Amino acid sequence: MTSTDVRNEAEDSGPSGYAAARLRLLQEGARSGPPRRLALSELTDEWLSGLFTAGTEGLRGVSLVAVGGYGRGELSPRSDLDLLLLHDGADNAAVAALADRIWYPVWDLGLALDHSVRTPGEARRTAGDDLKVQLGLLDARHLAGDLGLTASLRTAVLADWRNQAPRRLPELQELCAERAARQGELQYLLEPDLKEARGGLRDATALRAVAASWLADAPREGLDDARRRLLDVRDALHLATGRATDRLALQEQDQVAAELGLLDADTLLRQVYEAARVISYASDVTWREVGRVLRSRSVRPRLRAMLGGGKQTAERSPLAEGVVEQDGEVVLARAARPDRDPVLPLRAAAAAAQAGLPLSLHAVRRLAGSVRPLPTPWPAEARQELVTLLGSGRPTVEVWEALEAEGLITRLLPDWERVRCRPQRNAVHVWTVDRHLIETAVRASEYTRRVSRPDLLLVAALLHDIGKGWPGDHSVAGEIIVKDVAARIGFDRADVTVLSTLVRHHLLLVETATRRDLDDPATVRAVADAVGSQSTLYLLHALTEADALATGPAAWSSWRGSLVADLVKRVAAVLAGEEPDEPEAAAPTAEQERLAIEAVATGSPVLALRAQTEPPAGEQPPGGPEPLGVELLIAVPDQAGVLPAVAGVLAMHRLTVRTAELRSLDLPDGVDGAVLLLDWRVAAEYGSLPQAARLRADLVRALDGSLDIAGRLAERDAAYPRRRGWVAPPPRVTVHPAASRLATVIEVRAQDAPGLLFRIGRALEDADVRVRSAHASTLGANAVDAFYVTGAEGKPLPAAEADAVARKLEEMLRG
The missing domain is CATH 1.20.120 (Four Helix Bundle (Hemerythrin (Met), subunit A))
Incomplete structure (x- = not known):
């Protein structure tokens, strides 16, 4: 069916004919995009014009006008109809009746309608008071009636807009900025x-x-x-x-x-x-x-008056070879020759970022149109200008975007194309991959005084996720890519090795610190072997912080920072030649001993809460110490089911577990009984912490079986809103046999949910394994928890038994 056929059907059958023709048009698979929007606008024009003509009955000095998106002919399937009934004010009653004859059929079809009835003078006054009305009138398009009335309004509105532009454009810019801040x-x-x-x-x-x-x-x-x-x-x-x-x-x-x-x-x-x-x-x-x-x-x-008239030329201030500042922008000098100077794009970009000024559109397009490719490897000046650009802080973002808009970035770094505009379907990430890389460089620029090679830190920040454009583990793919890119940029073999190590292991510190036992010598040695030197370790530490801060607010905290700093300190000692001490059962503190004696005496759990406020890396954060969470000490007479009971009670009280250590405590001479000591770090999901007395009362009930934790958590889980049309990836449980000589490390990756640690703890209890410590980590909706487990005799599990436990745990989580 052609557009003419559709319009004829609409005209012949009235509103029902228009509805049928509209539906037929929207269902035509062969027609989409601009042709369908145009056809839908033309179809609607014909129908509304028919309604208007049928209702005028000799009425003069009135016209029907499409404004806004409809005026531009941009009707989407569910777009509003923006209409203005324009009249000369001669017969208001007749105009009101005409409006009813047009508006009501539109409403009867369930179409959204934004309508108004005004004289030209009223329309102009309203536009003068309301910027949104004026913007809509700029796209006014005549549909039916008095063409001269519509044309005169259009002419007047455009003249008003141009005359008022010095006042209205700043208002429009502010409106755009406010909307951007909201959306x-x-x-x-x-x-x-x-x-x-x-x-x-x-x-x-x-x-x-x-x-x-x-x-x-x-x-x-x-x-x-x-x-x-x-x-x-x-x-x-x-x-x-x-x-x-x-x-x-x-x-x-x-x-x-x-x-x-x-x-x-x-x-x-x-x-x-x-x-x-x-x-x-x-x-x-x-x-x-x-x-x-x-x-x-x-x-x-004012300048002309002061200088006696005459034409003035904007002053040009030199910034770098071939680069000048003019009127608040960075432009190319008149003598600059992009066709002979391949370093000029990087030199201009670095100069602009250092000065905190934008690159002019004309300059960027001139560079894109005539600059020569850089030789391979790059000359030292080009590499230095890249490092200067990356180290310029926040202004780097705008300059980089200007280069990218004209395709200069992918010419300099062809591998950039695979990460450009690449989405990250992870609630933790707030940026696309490419913008995240630039944000990481901006963050890394704040840490250049902490490392011996700021250039390697900045380039690693720029390239650490470059492997996300390729299949497989992005760290592994990134290591391969970076070796090639770094050599092309002109770094020597030793620097290429450092950069590839940084990219390959850019997640190593934070994952190890939050998911492994730092008191286990195997943990520290594994990191030291991967890093290789103290200088690379400190570069990796700075990159880790910059990467996490550039990811989003959920990726970094003082707690994570303190754990990473502790790990770096231990690894640095090993790289300096020290051997990590084999862990020994620490003597109980006075408080732990007091709690244990009280637990034996009462035969029930005893607990204490204590806030932790030690700043990471020995530095005070702005505004004073930031709480790292709360230390929860629990002494319980040794019995089965302690881990799931404690985890379940904490989940009921909306407490997040960050780390969990369990061990048997040696009691002083003369005190009989066995006591389990739980030293955990917890934090409230929101609101304030519950009272210790309430936690203890619920823990007592959980241990004696009178509190149905599973039922309570199931009720809470059922109340959680579900995302329509989306299924979480299946959980994955893996065994890491080389991660520790003292225990078997079982790692669980699953969708975070209330009571997840409770379910895991109960499954491990059912498997007859003892949990020595647990290390919980949550990134957005994803939980990654590591459990150090042993058999009843306190030794690591045999390989076959460990695999069987992991399989049963995974089956439970999938169910």
């Missing part, structure tokens, strides 16, 4: 709002408004295509959900990708991010131009 940046969000987020459709519309002011214009290259791509995604989202939504939720991304004929949801997100980057960069450039024009308009008349 975030589209190019990094896992569930982005295609319209409201920064770099979305609203920003694209704002750029059209700036262009209409004649004060400045956006870079046009790629902008229309980016806008079209976001509109196509919104169309598919409306069809997939059947709702008027602009939020691309996780559970709908696969369906939207299929609707668009894309491979998968990651491909969809990458296309969305690329489009958003084009719009965001165009916005940055445009608003800088607006600010420059407005400043020049206010300053130039």
Whole structure:
């Protein structure tokens, strides 16, 4: 069926015909994107024009006008209809009746309608008071009635906009900034709002408004295509959900990708991010131009008066060879020759970042169009300029984005293409892979005084996740890639080895510190063997912190920092030639001994809570010590089921377990009985800590069987909201036989849930193994817990028995 056939059907059958023709159009698989939006707009135009004509009955001086998105002809399947009934004020009663004859059929079909009835004067006054109304009128399009009335309003609104631009454009910029602060940046969000987020459709519309002011214009290259791509995604989202939504939720991304004929949801997100980057960069450039024009308009008349008139030229201040600052931007010097100077892009970028200034669009495009490729290996100057750029702190981000917008980054580092705009489907990560790498370099620039080779730290920060663009373990893939990239950049063989070690082991410190027993000599020796030298260890320590801080707020804490610092101290001692001491049963402290004696005397558990506030790495954080959690000491007469009972009670009270150590305590002479001592670190999920008396009372009930922990936790788990259309990856349990000589290490990776540690503890009790210590780590929704277990005699489990325990534990978690 052609567009003409569809429109004829709509005209012949009235509202029901329009509804049928509209449905037929939306179901046509062969037509999508701009052709379908245009056809839907034309179909709606014909229908509304028919309603208008049938209701006028000789009425003059009135017209029907489409504004906003409908005015631009951008009707998505569930878009609002933005309509203005414009009249000359001659017959208000007749106009009101006409409005009813148009609005009610639209409502009867269940279509969303944003409508108004105004005279031209009222429309202009409203636009003068409400910026959003004025933006909608800039896209006014005549549908039916008095064409001259519509044309005169359009002419007047555009004239008002251009005359008021010096006042309205800063207001529009502030509106865009407020919206970005609320909605975030589209190019990094896992569930982005295609319209409201920064770099979305609203920003694209704002750029059209700036262009209409004649004060400045956006870079046009790629902008229309980016806008079209976001509109196509919104169309598919409306069809997939059947709702008027602009939020691309996780559970709908696969369906939207299929609707668009894309491979998968990651491909969809990458296309969305690329489009958003084009719009965001165009916005940055445009608003800088607006600010420059407005400043020049206010300053130039005064300068001319002071200097006696005449044309003034903006002053140019040299920044580096071939690079100058002009009017708040970094531009190329007149004598610069990009075709003869392959280092110029990096030199200009480093100069801009060091000065805290943006690279001009003209300069970047000139570099992209004429610069020669760097030789392999790079000259020393190019490598130094890259390091300078990476070490410039926060200004690095904007400069890097300018280079990337014109394709210069992938020319310098071809492997960058695989991580560019690559989403990270992990709630812990707040950035795409490429932006995370830049953020890590920004963070690492704060630690350059802590290491002997700041250049290696910064380059490792830039490349540590470069392997995420390849299948398999990204650390392993990254090690291979970095060896090639580092040699190409011009590092010598020894430096290449250090960089590849840093990338290969960039997760080693934090994973070991939070998931292994630091008192076990095997733990410390394994890290020392992997790192190789103290200088590399300190580089890795700085990279670990920078990486975690650049990941997101859930990836780092004072508690993690203190554990990593403790591990680094122990490993540094081994690398200096010291041998780690074999762990011995520590003599109980006075408090532990007191609790144990009381537990034996009462025959019931005794506990104490104590806050921990030691800062990591011997440094006080800003504002004083930050609590690392709470030390929970529990002395319990030795009996079965202690671990699951304690874990279950803590889960009931919404306490997160960070580390857990269990051991039998030797009592003083004259005191009979066996006591288990639990030395745990816990933290409240939210709110304040429960009272110790309440914890003890529930623990007593849990141990005597009168408290149904499993039932209580099941009720709480059932109340947890479930994410529609998403299934958590299956749990995985592995045995690490070489991780310790003193115990068998069993590692559990699973979806975090209330009572997870309780379920694991009960399963280990059922397997007749003793838990020596537990090390819990939670990153977003993922729990990674390591358990040091032994047999009844206190020795590591035989391999076959350890594998059997792991299989049973995994089966329990899957069930």
